[in-house]
Amino acid sequence: MRDIHVVILAAGKGTRMKSALPKVLHRVAGLPMIDHVLGAAATLSPRTTTVVIGFSPDAMRAALASHPGLSVVVQEPQLGTGHALLTTEPLLRHATGTLVLLSGDVPLLSPKTLQTLVDRQTASGAAATVITAVVDQPFGYGRVIRSGQSGEQIAKIVEERDATPAEREIREINSGIYAFALDGLFDLARTLTAKTAQGEYYVTDLVARCVEHGRVVTAFTVSDPDEVRGINSRGQLAEVSRIVRNQKTAELMAAGVTIEDPATAYIDRHVTIGADTIIHPGVFLEGLTTIGAGCEIHSGVRIVDSQIGDRVTVLNHCVITDSRVADAARVGPFAHLRNEADVREQARVGNFVEIKKSSLGVGSKANHHAYLGDATIGANVNIGAGTITCNYDGVKKHRTVIEDGAFIGSDTQLVAPVTVGKGAYVGSGSTVRHNVPPGALAVSAGKQRNLEGWADKKKKKLKTEN
Numbered sequence: 171m172r173d174i175h176v177v178i179l180a181a182g183k184g185t186r187m188k189s190a191l192p193k194v195l196h197r198v199a200g201l202p203m204i205d206h207v208l209g210a211a212a213t214l215s216p217r218t219t220t221v222v223i224g225f226s227p228d229a230m231r232a233a234l235a236s237h238p239g240l241s242v243v244v245q246e247p248q249l250g251t252g253h254a255l256l257t258t259e260p261l262l263r264h265a266t267g268t269l270v271l272l273s274g275d276v277p278l279l280s281p282k283t284l285q286t287l288v289d290r291q292t293a294s295g296a297a298a299t300v301i302t303a304v305v306d307q308p309f310g311y312g313r314v315i316r317s318g319q320s321g322e323q324i325a326k327i328v329e330e331r332d333a334t335p336a337e338r339e340i341r342e343i344n345s346g347i348y349a350f351a352l353d354g355l356f357d358l359a360r361t362l363t364a365k366t367a368q369g370e371y372y373v374t375d376l377v378a379r380c381v382e383h384g385r386v387v388t389a390f391t392v393s394d395p396d397e398v399r400g401i402n403s404r405g406q407l408a409e410v411s412r413i414v415r416n417q418k419t420a421e422l423m424a425a426g427v428t429i430e431d432p433a434t435a436y437i438d439r440h441v442t443i444g445a446d447t448i449i450h451p452g453v454f455l456e457g458l459t460t461i462g463a464g465c466e467i468h469s470g471v472r473i474v475d476s477q478i479g480d481r482v483t484v485l486n487h488c489v490i491t492d493s494r495v496a497d498a499a500r501v502g503p504f505a506h507l508r509n510e511a512d513v514r515e516q517a518r519v520g521n522f523v524e525i526k527k528s529s530l531g532v533g534s535k536a537n538h539h540a541y542l543g544d545a546t547i548g549a550n551v552n553i554g555a556g557t558i559t560c561n562y563d564g565v566k567k568h569r570t571v572i573e574d575g576a577f578i579g580s581d582t583q584l585v586a587p588v589t590v591g592k593g594a595y596v597g598s599g600s601t602v603r604h605n606v607p608p609g610a611l612a613v614s615a616g617k618q619r620n621l622e623g624w625a626d627k628k629k630k631k632l633k634t635e636n
């Protein structure tokens with residue numbers, strides 16, 4: 171097998187995005203554009219992968235840091251795609267085999283298409299193979315000018331701005347994805363000349379250069395043009411995100427998930443969902459979220475990087491981030507689980523309950539208005555309405571421990587660090603500053619006094635004053 175070297179062009183600013191963020195860092199269906207491209211490239215198991223960066227290099231380096239084994243070269247100034255390819259010459263001068271040139275702004279390319287590109291390039295012995303597509307609206311793309319007896323070769327690629335009216339009618343476009351034979355590639359690339367007033371070099375001109383040198387360039391036309399959609403504007407960003415989401419919801423439905431309204435389900439690419447789970451309209455499932463089987467996720471719920479077990483119900487308008495909810499638990503409506511909240515089997519979390527860095531044990535309940543932060547709560551505990559763990563002393567966070575079977579009365583403050591023992595009771599309205607032994611009752615509110623007739627006297631007094 172021949173070596174594969176991948177180069178990803180990502181140095182451009184993306185002027186048409188009108189953004190301070192480099193274009194390839196804008197998110198497509200929740201993931202930076204460049205991550206989609208890197209993911210597809212990795213499936214080729216290339217010998218090297220090089221990303222050409224330029225605009226906003228610090229932001230780019232930071233975004234690429236999570237991908238080990240990449241080479242990064244800086245193109246400065248950014249003088250076009252041909253110039254960008256040339257910046258990789260010092261790294262790849264002695265490389266042999268195939269160079270797969272990808273564009274950081276073409277994120278939907280499938281691994282299968284990439285593999286076919288490489289296979290065709292290797293089998294044909296051509297100087298280059300270009301992925302093309304036939305589209306209804308070719309505006310903005312380079313047009314493919316075919317040659318050869320039955321048009322199986324490419325003579326050149328003409329950019330929109332240089333195209334004649336007749337060439338603009340051509341609906342076969344250049345995807346910006348190519349496989350090149352490395353042999354002699356950089357010698358040819360060095361012969362490119364600047365095409366625009368800004369001194370830009372087009373990688374697309376390499377096609378004509380190859381042909382001038384008597385070498386063959388072939389096309390590989392993909393059947394699904396959506397795969398090679400390029401993103402130059404916010405409108406295209408939204409369209410491509412929609413394509414990814416449609417693919418995702420279609421896959422999930424095929425695997426037995428009910429999605430009541432796929433048009434309003436925002437489900438990121440890496441989310442997994444078990445069979446017979448029902449997703450109501452307007453649900454957001456993001457990042458590395460997993461959802462088990464037989465769950466029901468109601469409208470207005472957002473779940474990010476969290477694990478939801480089987481047969482879980484999440485009622486309307488919950489926000490769950492970096493958390494776990496175990497089998498048969500019920501959460502919501504209006505609950506907020508964040509930062510390692512861990513809701514165990516059959517537990518219940520009701521409205522206006524916030525849980526942070528805390529576990530709520532098997533079968534335990536916190537049904538109304540509570541803040542549970544930095545707490546370890548055992549099994550079958552009842553957390554009354556208005557319970558607050560006072561976990562922060564202004565400098566440090568402290569833990570609250572509530573053991574199995576304890577009952578915390580409504581409107582209780584638990585001043586951490588503090589432990590409520592197994593089976594203990596805390597009376598309503600208590601401020602718990604000291605540990606409660608197992609089986610004890612803690613009450614801290616003062617003794618109640620009733621002033622007989624007070625209200626009647628008060629009202630009379632007010633009336634005489636008026």
Ligand code: UD1
Pocket residue numbers: 179180181182183184194222224245247248249250251252253254273274275276310311312313327329343344345346371372373374399400401402
């Ligand atoms: C390019 C192609 C066009 C093709 C289209 C497909 C050229 C001249 N034209 O046009 O034929 O139909 O892609 O989507 O190649 N980049 C750099 N350095 C630069 C300029 C660009 O790294 O100096 C990167 C960009 O960050 C981007 C990619 O190259 O990821 C493509 O650049 P872009 O300006 O978007 O090219 P298009 O006009 O879309």
Ligand code: CA
Pocket residue numbers: 275400401402
């Ligand atoms: Ca582009």
